[in-house]
Amino acid sequence: MMEPSTHALFRDDPYLKEAAASVLAVNERGGVILDRTIFYATSGGQPGDTGYFERADGSRVEIAATVTGQTKDEIIHVPAPDQPALAPGESLRISIDWPRRYLLMRMHTACHLLTVVCPYPITGAAVSPDDSRVDFDIPDASLGKEEATQKLMELVRADHPVFIRQISDADLAANPGLVKSKNVRPPQGTGSIRLVCIGDEGLIDSQPCGGTHVGRTSEIGEIHIGKIEKKGRENRRFRLRFGPLPVA
Ligand SMILES: [Zn+2]
Numbered sequence: 001m002m003e004p005s006t007h008a009l010f011r012d013d014p015y016l017k018e019a020a021a022s023v024l025a026v027n028e029r030g031g032v033i034l035d036r037t038i039f040y041a042t043s044g045g046q047p048g049d050t051g052y053f054e055r056a057d058g059s060r061v062e063i064a065a066t067v068t069g070q071t072k073d074e075i076i077h078v079p080a081p082d083q084p085a086l087a088p089g090e091s092l093r094i095s096i097d098w099p100r101r102y103l104l105m106r107m108h109t110a111c112h113l114l115t116v117v118c119p120y121p122i123t124g125a126a127v128s129p130d131d132s133r134v135d136f137d138i139p140d141a142s143l144g145k146e147e148a149t150q151k152l153m154e155l156v157r158a159d160h161p162v163f164i165r166q167i168s169d170a171d172l173a174a175n176p177g178l179v180k181s182k183n184v185r186p187p188q189g190t191g192s193i194r195l196v197c198i199g200d201e202g203l204i205d206s207q208p209c210g211g212t213h214v215g216r217t218s219e220i221g222e223i224h225i226g227k228i229e230k231k232g233r234e235n236r237r238f239r240l241r242f243g244p245l246p247v248a
Helices: 098-117 145-157 167-172
Strands: 020-026 032-034 051-054 060-068 075-081 091-096 123-128 130-139 161-169 192-196 205-208 223-232 235-242
Touching: 020 130, 091 098, 098 130, 098 192, 098 205, 098 223, 098 235, 145 223, 167 192
Parallel strands: none
Antiparallel strands: 020 032, 020 091, 032 075, 051 060, 051 091, 060 075, 123 130, 130 235, 161 192, 192 205, 223 235
16 A cells, blocks of 8 residues: 655654644554654664654644654554554644653764774664674774774864765765765665765765754763774674773
């Protein structure tokens, strides 16, 4: 079944905490599809948003998760158990759990900076509000957590701008170095690819990404590499945490 399409407001403004929306459809499992949303759906290592919908009578429907459907453009809001059923056409005020989302935006942006500090092919990544990980193929494992933390914090303190630029499939094909992920290729054929750029002209970093990020690197705040785990002969898992590097 072709799902109706949702305007993903968070793509242009990741700082929206609430918005007006109306119900387009409710799927057979109770998942809610809206005409527009600020809820990010789980994708690319970033978990989907939680929050609530407020109905015209002031009552709430708690949203426990947001997931994608058949395609990444299908955004399905999953109500918590025992919530009242919504009907197509119903108008709502929608709100995300902003403190949680902001932690995810800060962490996710920090993961981009980590790929600058550690410029090797990425084999996996997962963002969470208190701990994130990025896995790299590293031929030479000399980068320690103290040095990596120091370099990360230099990029955070430099307060670089973070912005979105759309490029064509042909532009991406002409610049294969933009793709840092070893196994995951950005979706092609839609005519346009969303590039997340850091620094003036994107000179610090530019890579395809569909997630939500902060607008300046200083918003990330204090962050450190908690652990570097050996996952294979040439694979290392870097764990990112908030706060200063604990004194050994
Ligand atoms: Zn990203």
